[in-house]
Amino acid sequence: MQDFAGLTRDVAFLVYPGIQRLNDLSDVLIAVAYFLLPVVLVKLVRGRRDIPRRGIFFCFIALLVTGAITHVMAVAMPRPHADWLNSALKAETALISLVVLVLLWRLMPSMLALPSRADVETADEHTTSVLESTTVCVMAMDSEWMVNYVNRNAQALLKVQGNMLGMTLWEAFPVDNAVIRQTLLDVMRTRQPAAYEKYYQPLDLSVTVQAHPWNDGGVVIFFSDVSEQKRMQHELDWERVTREQRIQVLARLSASIAHEMKNPLAIIHARASDLAELAEEEEIPREEVAKTCASIVRTSDRAMRILRGLASLARQGSKDPMQKAEVREMVDQTIELVRGRYQTHEISLQSMIPDGLPRVECREVQIGQVLLNLLNNAFDAIDASPDSQRWVRVKAYVEEVYTDGAVGGDGIDWLQIDVIDGGPALSPEVRENLMEPFYTTKPLGGGIGIGLSVSRAIASDHGGDLALHECDGHTCFRLRLPVRATKSSEVAA
Amino acid sequence: MKLSEATVLVVDDEPELREIFAAWLGRGSCKVLTAANGADALTILAREKIDVLVSDIRMPVLDGVGLVRRVREMGLEIPSIIFVSGFGDVDRREMYDLGVEAMLEKPLRRRDLLGALEQSLMAREELWLTPAVEPMECSVSITIDTRKDAMGGDGFELGRGGCSFSYDRRLEEGKTIDLSIKFPETDRSLQAQGEVRWYHADYELAGVAFRYLDPQCRGWVLERMMTKMARAFIPEGTCHGAGAAGRRSTAGAGSGVEVLHDGRGLDAEVAEGADELAVGGGGGR
Numbered sequence: 001m002q003d004f005a006g007l008t009r010d011v012a013f014l015v016y017p018g019i020q021r022l023n024d025l026s027d028v029l030i031a032v033a034y035f036l037l038p039v040v041l042v043k044l045v046r047g048r049r050d051i052p053r054r055g056i057f058f059c060f061i062a063l064l065v066t067g068a069i070t071h072v073m074a075v076a077m078p079r080p081h082a083d084w085l086n087s088a089l090k091a092e093t094a095l096i097s098l099v100v101l102v103l104l105w106r107l108m109p110s111m112l113a114l115p116s117r118a119d120v121e122t123a124d125e126h127t128t129s130v131l132e133s134t135t136v137c138v139m140a141m142d143s144e145w146m147v148n149y150v151n152r153n154a155q156a157l158l159k160v161q162g163n164m165l166g167m168t169l170w171e172a173f174p175v176d177n178a179v180i181r182q183t184l185l186d187v188m189r190t191r192q193p194a195a196y197e198k199y200y201q202p203l204d205l206s207v208t209v210q211a212h213p214w215n216d217g218g219v220v221i222f223f224s225d226v227s228e229q230k231r232m233q234h235e236l237d238w239e240r241v242t243r244e245q246r247i248q249v250l251a252r253l254s255a256s257i258a259h260e261m262k263n264p265l266a267i268i269h270a271r272a273s274d275l276a277e278l279a280e281e282e283e284i285p286r287e288e289v290a291k292t293c294a295s296i297v298r299t300s301d302r303a304m305r306i307l308r309g310l311a312s313l314a315r316q317g318s319k320d321p322m323q324k325a326e327v328r329e330m331v332d333q334t335i336e337l338v339r340g341r342y343q344t345h346e347i348s349l350q351s352m353i354p355d356g357l358p359r360v361e362c363r364e365v366q367i368g369q370v371l372l373n374l375l376n377n378a379f380d381a382i383d384a385s386p387d388s389q390r391w392v393r394v395k396a397y398v399e400e401v402y403t404d405g406a407v408g409g410d411g412i413d414w415l416q417i418d419v420i421d422g423g424p425a426l427s428p429e430v431r432e433n434l435m436e437p438f439y440t441t442k443p444l445g446g447g448i449g450i451g452l453s454v455s456r457a458i459a460s461d462h463g464g465d466l467a468l469h470e471c472d473g474h475t476c477f478r479l480r481l482p483v484r485a486t487k488s489s490e491v492a493a
Numbered sequence: 494m495k496l497s498e499a500t501v502l503v504v505d506d507e508p509e510l511r512e513i514f515a516a517w518l519g520r521g522s523c524k525v526l527t528a529a530n531g532a533d534a535l536t537i538l539a540r541e542k543i544d545v546l547v548s549d550i551r552m553p554v555l556d557g558v559g560l561v562r563r564v565r566e567m568g569l570e571i572p573s574i575i576f577v578s579g580f581g582d583v584d585r586r587e588m589y590d591l592g593v594e595a596m597l598e599k600p601l602r603r604r605d606l607l608g609a610l611e612q613s614l615m616a617r618e619e620l621w622l623t624p625a626v627e628p629m630e631c632s633v634s635i636t637i638d639t640r641k642d643a644m645g646g647d648g649f650e651l652g653r654g655g656c657s658f659s660y661d662r663r664l665e666e667g668k669t670i671d672l673s674i675k676f677p678e679t680d681r682s683l684q685a686q687g688e689v690r691w692y693h694a695d696y697e698l699a700g701v702a703f704r705y706l707d708p709q710c711r712g713w714v715l716e717r718m719m720t721k722m723a724r725a726f727i728p729e730g731t732c733h734g735a736g737a738a739g740r741r742s743t744a745g746a747g748s749g750v751e752v753l754h755d756g757r758g759l760d761a762e763v764a765e766g767a768d769e770l771a772v773g774g775g776g777g778r
Contacts, residue, residue: 259551262578262599263507269600270513277603295509344506346553 027071034068037061056103063096136222137207143188143217145169157225159203173200187211188219197226206230238457239319245454246369249376250313253337257310260340264303271296309333313368322462324359325367327396327415334371335394338379342392347382349375351394358398358483360415366458367481370466373451374419374477381423381475389422398483413483414464420476431468455479494544494614500524501610502541504534504548504560505577514547514577517603518610531555535563543572545610550578558583561591565724573613577601585666585691589700590729594654617653617715621706625669625686632671633660633699638678649674650728653718655687655702657730664692664699672701683710690727698730 013020038061045057070089077085115123131138137154141147145168150160164172169184183194191213199206209223271292278284312333331351342349375392382388395418426434434452452466459466464481501518505511506529515525526541528534532555534548550557557576576588576596588596595609612620637648637658648659658674666689674683684707691700706714 256551259578263510266599266601267507267509267513270510270517270603273602274513274517299509344551344553344556 024075027075031068031071031075034064034071037064056100056107059096059100059103063093063100066093066096136224138220138222139169140214140220141169141218145188145219147172148218149220154223157205157207157223184211184219184221187213199230242366242369242454242458245373245451246313246365249369249372249451250310252376253341253372256341256344257306257337260306261303264299264306267299268296268303271299305333305336309337309368312365313337313372320363320365322361322363324361325364326359327357327417328353330364330367331371331394331396331417334368334375337372338375342379345379345383346390347379348391349394350391351396353394353396357396357415358413360481360483362462362481367462367479370455370458370479371417371419373455374479377451377477378419378421378423378475381421385424387424391422393420394418395420399480415481415483417479417481418469418471418476419479420471420474423475425470425473426468426475434468494616496607496611496614497522499544499610499614500526500542501545501547502526502528502534502537502543502572504528504531504546504552504557506530506549506552510549514606517606518547521607521610523610531557531560531563534560535567538564538569538572539567542570545573545575545613547575547577547606547610550576550583558588558591561588561593565591575606575609575613577606586693586698586700586729589652589655589690589702589727590725592724592726594726617718621685621703621711624705629671629686630668631664631689632673633664634671634673635660636675636677638676648731649676650725650730651714651717652725652727654726655690655700656683657698657700657728659697659730660692660699661697663694664689666691669704670701681710681713683714685710685714693730696730700727700730702727 013023041057041061041064045054066089070086070093073085073089131149131151132153134151135153137157138149138151139147139154140149147164147167147169150158150164154160155164158173177198180196180198183196186192187194193210193212195208195210197206197208204227205225206227206229207223208226209221211219211221214220275284275289275292278288331353335349335351339349371394375394378392382390382392395416397416399414399416456466459479459481462481464479466477466479469476469478501523503511503514503518503525504527505514508529511527511529515527518525526537526543528537530552531548534546535555537543538546548557548560555563557578561574574591574593576583576593577599578596583596585596594613597605597609635658650657664670668689670687670689672683672685672687676682685701685703686705687701687703689699690702692698
């Protein structure tokens with residue numbers, strides 16, 4: 001059959017030489033195409049790594065190459081040799097074709113399962129809508145840290161303006177923290193997820209972050225805003241510190257307060273039991289009764305004053321609402337708490353508070369705490385040095401229209417409470433560090449040095465401040481509190 | 494001495510309390526002087542013969558404890574001392590050693606103050622004569638080797654109002670106590686009722702003020718108190734580590750033979766008629 005066909009073809013070629021040339025040209029073109037097709041296939045397989053059963057492509061490539069070779073043979077080789085080789089190649093082609101058939105048949109289900117472009121787009125939209133609707137912020141980066149996705153929450157939280165896509169993470173958010181930077185680099189490198197917390201100062205933002213490796217070779221960062229929790233935590237911590245400081249001050253005072261209470265009680269007890277005893281024995285003159293009772297009333301008032309000061313300090317105070325309070329009353333109550341100790345150590349304590357001071361909006365307990373800290377410090381300063389003049393003065397007055405840049409004077413008067421002591425002048429080193437937490441000049445056990453820093457924080461919490469001044473060469477701590485002037489009602493409390 | 498014959502110095506920085514105490518004592522018709530603080534009191538003590546000092550503790554200039562220490566340092570004749578105060582931060586053991594006889598808490602009753610005064614003015618002979626009717630709240634019965642042990646402790650010291658001794662179980666302050674101490678070297682024993690005034694857990698020492706002395710021991714106890722007037726009301730005892738002075742059985746006596754020669758053991762001291770250890774105040778610290 002082959003001979004017959006060959007004869008036929010040869011006769012045709014001899015009759016029409018053009019047919020021979022067309023045949024050869026076609027063989028060459030087919031061979032070129034068959035040789036180039038595997039290149040395209042390899043590129044395709046390399047580009048789409050999700051294509052299943054890639055082995056089949058190599059079968060295709062083998063088929064194409066053998067095909068190409070047959071066509072080259074048809075042109076290049078003399079007839080009898082070519083016929084032999086052609087037969088052999090045909091046999092091989094047949095074999096590979098059968099293998100391809102079987103493989104292709106088996107591959108059919110998974111080929112059919114390959115998502116269509118429409119499927120992929122739907123899925124993509126679905127994922128995006130999930131990522132967009134979650135409350136978590138999501139940001140994805142490719143393997144070069146190039147940002148390729150930022151969900152709406154993340155954009156809102158990070159106050160993204162313009163397009164972050166196409167910037168690297170480091171450009172979009174300069175990561176100043178070396179540890180966090182290293183953590184992220186590690187996630188990228190080791191493909192192991194990591195979690196951390198971060199405070200982002202430019203936005204006053206606290207976030208918890210989870211960084212996960214993504215299967216496109218990049219990293220996805222999930223993060224949530226925990227600033228509110230942090231703020232609450234901070235508030236709780238702050239509340240705890242002030243409370244503990246107050247308790248510490250109270251504990252220090254407790255011995256002298258117990259003594260302060262015992263004396264009035266002893267007087268009341270003695271007066272009353274005396275009266276009772278006398279009444280049993282004889283008639284007591286009216287004026288004697290009146291005198292004794294007056295003493296009892298006077299003394300119990302004294303005890304009450306001490307207790308009032310104590311009770312108001314021992315109370316939780318930081319959650320109290322701001323309320324208008326009488327300056328004189330606050331100062332007097334505090335003074336009453338330390339008076340005994342001052343007296344025992346022969347330190348005169350004078351308060352100079354004029355009539356008609358405006359009431360000041362504050363948390364009384366906290367201002368009491370500040371005053372108590374100042375009075376205790378003054379006491380310690382005087383008692384620690386033999387060169388001290390043994391006096392402390394508390395002055396209160398209103399400084400009108402105080403302007404110092406940040407807080408303008410319009411509408412606000414400042415109530416100033418000065419605590420001035422006759423202790424030795426403070427050294428520059430002490431002056432500089434005085435307000436720092438845990439700085440103390442007192443001997444071990446004398447205090448832990450948070451009194452002034454807590455006091456200053458309380459003052460600024462009230463919109464005022466606490467600063468060290470010098471009055472006629474004496475140490476003077478000045479507590480300033482804003483007094484809301486009646487004319488301006490919109491000044492913040 | 495009767496209250497009416499006594500001179501009492503009242504020291505308190507609280508004018509009204511001073512006035513009240515003075516009035517109370519005045520009603521007992523004794524002579525009353527007052528001072529506003531320890532320094533003023535010291536001037537008066539140097540000038541006048543004071544039988545009883547009634548003092549507050551917390552005071553300006555010189556407080557009560559400082560006053561009593563100064564009195565001792567200056568070698569002034571020590572009156573009976575009664576502290577009237579709150580005692581949160583005062584070492585009772587030291588106070589009784591310094592000669593304080595009673596520590597009365599404010600507020601206090603007139604009869605408590607007068608009772609303490611009368612008690613402190615009584616001669617030793619008049620004291621501790623009648624046993625209490627009601628049973629004591631606790632009971633201690635121990636044996637003490639009075640010869641010094643290797644650590645130099647005695648385990649027993651006598652003051653003019655009570656005694657201190659080594660005891661390794663906590664005794665509660667203020668409890669009444671039946672006290673029975675045997676001194677095997679001398680065949681003597683102390684049988685007394687008293688009140689626990691302090692207990693020092695670290696040193697395992699107890700201080701007891703007498704309320705009653707059994708007739709069979711009364712003789713030698715009073716004699717010891719008289720031979721050299723003790724400064725301490727209850728000696729603070731010798732501190733030489735927990736349990737070191739411990740109650741000793743006679744088995745421990747063998748090691749004390751050598752020490753016997755220095756004349757500080759109880760029997761040696763009785764033979765010599767005087768011993769600073771046994772009458773307190775001179776005990777090593």
